[in-house]
Amino acid sequence: MAAAPDLGLGDPMVPARYRVAGKRRETDDTWTFELEPVGGGAPLEFAPGQFNMIYSFGAGESAISISGNPARPESLTHTVRAVGIVTERICASATGDVLGIRGPYGSAWPVARAAGKDVLVVAGGIGLAPLRPILYEVLADRERFGRAVLLYGGRSPDQLLYEDELAAWRASDGFDVHVTVDTASSGWRGRVGVVPALIERLELEPARTVAFVCGPEIMMALSARALVSRGLDPANVFLSMERNMKCAVGHCGHCQYGPTFVCRDGPVYPWSVLAPMLAIREL
Numbered sequence: 001m002a003a004a005p006d007l008g009l010g011d012p013m014v015p016a017r018y019r020v021a022g023k024r025r026e027t028d029d030t031w032t033f034e035l036e037p038v039g040g041g042a043p044l045e046f047a048p049g050q051f052n053m054i055y056s057f058g059a060g061e062s063a064i065s066i067s068g069n070p071a072r073p074e075s076l077t078h079t080v081r082a083v084g085i086v087t088e089r090i091c092a093s094a095t096g097d098v099l100g101i102r103g104p105y106g107s108a109w110p111v112a113r114a115a116g117k118d119v120l121v122v123a124g125g126i127g128l129a130p131l132r133p134i135l136y137e138v139l140a141d142r143e144r145f146g147r148a149v150l151l152y153g154g155r156s157p158d159q160l161l162y163e164d165e166l167a168a169w170r171a172s173d174g175f176d177v178h179v180t181v182d183t184a185s186s187g188w189r190g191r192v193g194v195v196p197a198l199i200e201r202l203e204l205e206p207a208r209t210v211a212f213v214c215g216p217e218i219m220m221a222l223s224a225r226a227l228v229s230r231g232l233d234p235a236n237v238f239l240s241m242e243r244n245m246k247c248a249v250g251h252c253g254h255c256q257y258g259p260t261f262v263c264r265d266g267p268v269y270p271w272s273v274l275a276p277m278l279a280i281r282e283l
Contacts, residue, residue, distance in 0.1 A: 012249070015055040015100025016041065018076060020093050026079060026161045030126060031091050032067065035076040038098060043073035047108035048133035049240060049268045053248050054078060055100030056089040063245040063263070064090075065130035066104060071140055076101065079129035079161065105248040107268045109238060111137050114210035118146040120202075121175075122223050124153050124195050124215020128161050130240050130267075131214050139174045146208065153180045153195035153219075157188045178202075195219055199226040206231030214240040221278050224271045237271035 022034035037044070044052075046066050055061040062084075068077025082091040093099060111134055119138055123131050138148050150169065154160040160179065170177040178198050180191035191198070195215065211227050213220050220239045227237050243255035243262040250264030258277040260266065 012102065013247075015053070015061070015102045017098050018101045020095050020097045020099065021075070023093070023095055027159050029083070029091070030079060030081045030161065032077065032079045032162075033090075033093070034068075035078065035099065035101065036074070037076075044076055044101065044104065045073045046070060046104040046133075048111055048137055049109035049130060050104035050106050051130075051245075051248075051267065052076075052078065052101050052103030052105070053245075054080070054090055055102070056086055056093070057098070057100065059089040060086045061100065061102070062086040062090065063105075063248060065240070065267075067129040067132045069136040070133050071136065079126065079132075081126050102248060105263055107266055109134050109212050109240075109268055110210075113236070114138075115144050116146065118205060118209040119148045120204075120209050120211040120227075121148075121150045122195060122199070122211060122213040122215075122227075123151070124219040124223075125155065125159065126161065127213075127215030127219075127240070128152055131212055132162065134212055135169065135175065139169075139172075142174055147176065147205075148174060149176045149178070149202065151178050151180075151195055151198045151202070153182070153193075153198070153215075156181050156183050157185050157190075194222075196222040196226045199223060199230065204230050204232075206233075209236065211237045213237065217242075217278070224275070228271065234272040234275060235270050238268055239271060239274055240267045241269060241274070242267065 017038040018035040021036045024032045051063050051065045053061045054064050064078045067079040082088040121131050169175045180193050184192045213223050224237050241262050245263040246252045246254040248263045250261040255262040
């Protein structure tokens with residue numbers, strides 16, 4: 001990798017230096033990184049749903065959701081899929097390499113809104129990464145919430161993230177976990193089908209359920225519509241949008257979505273706000 005320059009501090013547009021403390025392969029093109037501030041700087045506190053701009057020196061930066069535990073900000077966790085020049089360079093980073101971090105940015109999942117209610121987490125593919133902090137927060141304060149359900153789907157079994165944690169969550173009393181895949185392999189013994197189909201079969205108490213949804217845009221739209229058709233209030237269904245975010249502070253306009261900027265007003269939006277915009281195909 002290119003050498004990391006000695007960066008100044010105090011400017012929100014200047015990345016702080018973080019060292020790769022650990023790296024784990026999730027799928028053929030996706031890795032989870034544990035990052036620590038160079039020089040032992042203060043932990044980067046964040047709320048579930050927020051993102052950072054990760055800078056690969058010599059290549060550029062990319063907006064990546066934080067996928068770690070909000071209660072343990074001393075270890076900054078990101079799950080990154082290699083889908084372009086910048087993310088490919090980030091994913092090629094080895095333990096000890098230095099990356100730049102700007103953030104955290106964006107709106108958060110309103111987990112507090114679900115206090116005393118049932119929590120429904122609906123994830124597709126790498127969309128589980130931005131939702132993972134919700135699972136940590138709910139499990140850490142389990143008595144604060146009612147029933148907790150995770151619906152998770154992937155293209156195939158080998159594309160599922162966090163397999164060890166999925167097994168642990170399924171075995172615990174904390175979350176009711178349902179996993180499905182679009183295409184099964186010979187050894188798969190679980191469900192086959194799309195995530196919205198799980199919603200149709202799920203027992204729900206709509207008036208006391210708050211839902212958090214992240215994944216491919218079409219999967220989120222279909223899931224949100226399925227939840228509303230089951231009786232959930234659109235204001236209690238939250239989605240995390242993904243757009244081409246460049247500055248992360250609402251200045252450049254790259255991530256404009258309708259009258260909003262995803263980096264500043266999102267990425268988390270209620271379905272009551274997103275529904276009319278997602279209905280416009282060109283938007």
